[in-house]
Amino acid sequence: MPEASPSDTPVAAAHPALTEQPRIAVIGGSGLYSLFDGSDDRVVEVTVPTPFGETSSPITVGRIDGRSVAFLTRHGADHSVAPHRINYRANIWALKSLGVRAIVSSAAVGGVSPDVPPGTLVLTDQFIDRTWGRPDTFFDRGSVQHLAAADPFCPSLHGLAAGALTAAGEVFSSTGTVVVIQGPRFSTRAESVWFRAAGAHTVNMTLVPEVTLAAELNIGTVNLSFVTDADAGLAPSADTPSDETADGTADTSSDSVSADLVFRRLRDAQPRIIRAIEAIVAAIPVDYEPRELIAPAEVERVLAYAVPAAGAVPADGAVPADGAVLADGAVPADGTAVVTGSSDVDAGRLLLVTGGAGFIGSAIVRQARDRGWSVRVLDSLRPDVHAAVPAAAGPAAAVPSAAGPAAAGPAAAGGAPAAGPFDDDPGVEFLLGDVTDPQAVAAALAGVTVVCHQAAKVGLGVDFLDAPDYVASNELGTAILLAGMTRAGIGRLVMASSMVVYGEGSYRRASGTGDTLRPPARQQSDLEAGRFDPVDPATGLALVPALISEDDPLDPRNVYASSKLSQEYLATSWARSTGGRAIALRYHNVYGPGMPQNTPYAGVASLFRSAIERGEAPRVFEDGRQRRDFVHVADVASANLAALDSTATGPDSTFRAFNVGSGTVHTIGDLAEALSRFSGGLAPVVTGEFRLGDVRHITASSERLRSELGWTPSVSFDDGVREFAHAPLRAAVTER
Ligand SMILES: CSC[C@H]1O[C@H](OP(=O)(O)O)[C@H](O)[C@@H]1O
Ligand SMILES: Nc1ncnc2[nH]cnc12
Numbered sequence: 189m190p191e192a193s194p195s196d197t198p199v200a201a202a203h204p205a206l207t208e209q210p211r212i213a214v215i216g217g218s219g220l221y222s223l224f225d226g227s228d229d230r231v232v233e234v235t236v237p238t239p240f241g242e243t244s245s246p247i248t249v250g251r252i253d254g255r256s257v258a259f260l261t262r263h264g265a266d267h268s269v270a271p272h273r274i275n276y277r278a279n280i281w282a283l284k285s286l287g288v289r290a291i292v293s294s295a296a297v298g299g300v301s302p303d304v305p306p307g308t309l310v311l312t313d314q315f316i317d318r319t320w321g322r323p324d325t326f327f328d329r330g331s332v333q334h335l336a337a338a339d340p341f342c343p344s345l346h347g348l349a350a351g352a353l354t355a356a357g358e359v360f361s362s363t364g365t366v367v368v369i370q371g372p373r374f375s376t377r378a379e380s381v382w383f384r385a386a387g388a389h390t391v392n393m394t395l396v397p398e399v400t401l402a403a404e405l406n407i408g409t410v411n412l413s414f415v416t417d418a419d420a421g422l423a424p425s426a427d428t429p430s431d432e433t434a435d436g437t438a439d440t441s442s443d444s445v446s447a448d449l450v451f452r453r454l455r456d457a458q459p460r461i462i463r464a465i466e467a468i469v470a471a472i473p474v475d476y477e478p479r480e481l482i483a484p485a486e487v488e489r490v491l492a493y494a495v496p497a498a499g500a501v502p503a504d505g506a507v508p509a510d511g512a513v514l515a516d517g518a519v520p521a522d523g524t525a526v527v528t529g530s531s532d533v534d535a536g537r538l539l540l541v542t543g544g545a546g547f548i549g550s551a552i553v554r555q556a557r558d559r560g561w562s563v564r565v566l567d568s569l570r571p572d573v574h575a576a577v578p579a580a581a582g583p584a585a586a587v588p589s590a591a592g593p594a595a596a597g598p599a600a601a602g603g604a605p606a607a608g609p610f611d612d613d614p615g616v617e618f619l620l621g622d623v624t625d626p627q628a629v630a631a632a633l634a635g636v637t638v639v640c641h642q643a644a645k646v647g648l649g650v651d652f653l654d655a656p657d658y659v660a661s662n663e664l665g666t667a668i669l670l671a672g673m674t675r676a677g678i679g680r681l682v683m684a685s686s687m688v689v690y691g692e693g694s695y696r697r698a699s700g701t702g703d704t705l706r707p708p709a710r711q712q713s714d715l716e717a718g719r720f721d722p723v724d725p726a727t728g729l730a731l732v733p734a735l736i737s738e739d740d741p742l743d744p745r746n747v748y749a750s751s752k753l754s755q756e757y758l759a760t761s762w763a764r765s766t767g768g769r770a771i772a773l774r775y776h777n778v779y780g781p782g783m784p785q786n787t788p789y790a791g792v793a794s795l796f797r798s799a800i801e802r803g804e805a806p807r808v809f810e811d812g813r814q815r816r817d818f819v820h821v822a823d824v825a826s827a828n829l830a831a832l833d834s835t836a837t838g839p840d841s842t843f844r845a846f847n848v849g850s851g852t853v854h855t856i857g858d859l860a861e862a863l864s865r866f867s868g869g870l871a872p873v874v875t876g877e878f879r880l881g882d883v884r885h886i887t888a889s890s891e892r893l894r895s896e897l898g899w900t901p902s903v904s905f906d907d908g909v910r911e912f913a914h915a916p917l918r919a920a921v922t923e924r
Contacts, residue, residue, distance in 0.1 A: 202287050205234050209287030210249050210258040211476070212469055215279070217295040217394060218267065219454030220461065223259040224250030236282035239493035240323075241537075243282045244269050253470040258286055262394055271371040271393035277323055280401040285491060289478050290345055291402055291409045292468050294461060296454055297366060297390035298374070298419035298445050300383045304390060306418060306443050306453065309464060310364035311349055312411040313341050316388055317396045318369045321677025324397035326404050326490045328634040333404065333482050340399045342408030342478060349410045352471035358464055364389040364413065368396040374445050380420035391419050405487050408478035410468060414461055416453040418443035538562045539832065540636040542623050542669065543643030544616075545569060545609045547782050547918065548684065548775070551825035552640055557615055559829060565610060566632040567643065568622040623665035629672040638680035638832055641669060644755075646686075647748065647791070655747045662751035663758070670762040678768075680835035681759060682828055685772040685845065687736070689753045691743030693815070693886035695731035697724055704734050709745055715878045720810045722884060733815050735889035738774070738845045746881045760843040767840040771831040773824075776849035776888045779859075780821030780908065781915035793818065794917060796860050800869035801917075812857025812874045815885040817849035820903035824848055830897040849888030850901045859909065866913035 202209060214223055224231045231250040236243060245261045260279055263269045283291065297310065304310055327333035350362045367383040369375055371393030375383070383391055390413055399409045421444040443449075454461075539556050543549040544565030553563050610616035621628030623643045633639070645654075645661040666683070673681065694704045707722030714720075721730040744750040759770040779793035785801075796806035827848045860872035893899045 210256040213258040213288040215293040216261040238278040240277040297392040297413040299415040301389040309360035314365040345410035349468040352467040377420040416450040417445035537637040549642040633676040641683040681770040682831040688749035691745040694736040698729040733885040776817040785917040805870035806860040806872040820908040823901040846893040847888035
């Protein structure tokens with residue numbers, strides 16, 4: 189029992205419901221869902237909100253041997269949190285915030301070595317990590333820290349625990365290397381044999397990253413494991429006398445692992461395990477000081493991360509306590525990134541917007557910030573779109589990008605933090621880098637909950653020589669992003685697609701009879717002769733344009749279009765093979781403030797606006813009667829936010845495409861006329877010129893987006909064009 193000392197004086201509690209700081213915590217593994225006597229009215233239950241989301245369970249604070257001790261059960265009180273989905277960061281951050289310095293963790297383990305047969309208590313002192321995709325550090329943004337992990341468990345707590353168990357008359361193994369597997373499945377026989385050959389004694393699913401996260405916050409951990417089973421069955425070996433079966437293999441089937449066996453053995457052993465835990469707790473001196481493996485100032489910085497406002501994360505469990513998916517919501521507590529109290533389920537969490545410095549991307553970033561997200565932007569600031577490029581602050585060892593000509597510019601920064609377009613908002617982290625650069629993508633994905641993929645080379649382009657750049661930027665970029673997401677265990681994606689995947693719009697026969705149909709690509713000779721409208725081959729009459737729906741056939745007619753469709757197919761394959769949820773938003777004609785001007789990739793609204801600004805008449809191609817759906821960029825951004833929300837729930841392995849259009853049909857001539865009128869510029873000139881790759885009419889039904897995601901556009905054509913007539917465009921790109 190510890191001697192009373194001056195530092196025995198209770199320390200003021202960090203939580204309003206507590207009168208004293210618990211310096212010691214017990215984390216209960218399987219079978220250990222409560223520690224204190226329920227009838228003890230001094231036991232207090234607290235729910236600690238964290239920057240990383242919910243803890244596995246509320247934390248109970250009671251007394252062991254006169255000491256205030258916090259208890260948290262790792263899988264939740266009803267064992268509802270699977271090992272790979274435990275929100276380890278939330279659990280450890282919450283304990284640290286209460287003042288905990290020492291953790292006694294309990295775990296059920298399988299024995300893979302004859303040294304630790306079922307029934308053995310083991311003081312684990314080493315691990316081999318076979319987990320993946322778990323957010324496993326507090327230092328993945330802002331400041332990078334590298335934990336010295338040679339002895340991940342605290343040697344002094346280990347010594348104290350060994351002494352306490354010996355004094356209590358326990359028989360135990362004072363050393364043990366655990367292999368931590370991803371779970372929730374158990375190991376194959378081959379894996380089990382391999383673990384043993386690698387020198388491991390036990391196997392478990394939860395000790396990593398729990399112990400290293402605790403160490404990152406300078407909390408010492410001692411682990412008490414109970415061997416419940418012989419894993420896949422001990423492999424025969426020279427030093428193992430085994431019961432042999434007829435075919436000569438070892439018969440350890442009675443101890444082979446099953447969940448039932450684990451829970452049964454834990455139940456039987458529970459009094460012994462609790463006695464051992466109590467003995468260890470009692471042996472920890474009140475003045476125990478953990479190792480300072482990380483500079484205290486860095487730990488303080490993590491502790492100072494802003495906690496989402498109450499209500500930002502529903503308490504009803506709508507957001508699972510899921511470290512792997514919820515990932516990083518941590519933001520510096522400088523007041524700038526604190527959640528505004530929105531009821532957004534993802535508020536405070538980290539959203540990656542690729543291409544977030546672009547016209548549409550930056551509108552998404554702004555709306556996401558308004559909704560309480562933390563946002564990271566990965567953007568290469570392509571010189572063919574972005575006029576002014578800040579100097580890269582990244583490493584000199586540039587990682588070349590495959591994005592073709594554009595890569596010669598700032599894209600080579602490899603995902604380094606850089607001065608960028610969001611410098612006025614510390615809640616936005618800007619990384620200069622290209623989605624075709626796997627290292628930049630890996631850096632950008634760290635700690636991310638959901639990805640909004642806007643980075644792309646857009647527009648009809650100059651000529652076919654643009655093809656490699658379209659394919660590299662859009663197809664290869666998406667493949668690299670999806671591979672990175674798979675590696676990082678991120679399962680939610682919203683991506684920018686385009687109406688161009690349909691090719692020509694949808695039409696009906698003049699008679700109104702029959703299904704909708706799709707005319708073939710227009711002929712040069714027809715266009716030269718001013719025959720712009722597709723005709724019904726059967727009657728020679730002009731076809732009547734109809735709204736296109738997501739189930740209409742896909743018919744990409746240029747390289748840009750095929751690259752967008754390929755992005756959709758990649759996302760479909762990714763969702764199918766990883767269990768992810770992907771949404772593609774097929775944008776119709778987006779316009780609004782911040783549109784890039786005078787590039788071959790700019791939309792028609794920007795070309796008209798630029799002409800008017802130069803004092804020229806907007807030049808309208810064909811006869812100006814081409815029908816389009818002009819949708820304001822703010823509405824496109826809100827569609828993205830609705831789509832991002834919807835990926836938080838619903839079935840896994842899904843891909844769904846949605847049109848994004850205003851629902852009102854206008855002609856290109858209407859747009860030119862309205863822009864001239866609202867800006868007081870020259871009236872448009874209808875030139876009869878044409879581009880072979882253009883389609884005649886294409887207008888969207890956005891019914892699916894409205895009915896399934898509850899989205900409605902908020903900017904009317906008149907209001908939007910009036911504003912756009914005077915709104916700033918993105919700076920002009922000059923030759924470099
Ligand atoms: C049926 S095994 C369940 C569970 O138990 C073990 O660990 P812990 O005691 O930390 O919960 C195992 O690794 C699994 O996580
Ligand atoms: N055999 C085993 N493998 C992984 N985790 C376990 N927990 C208890 N037994 C286990």
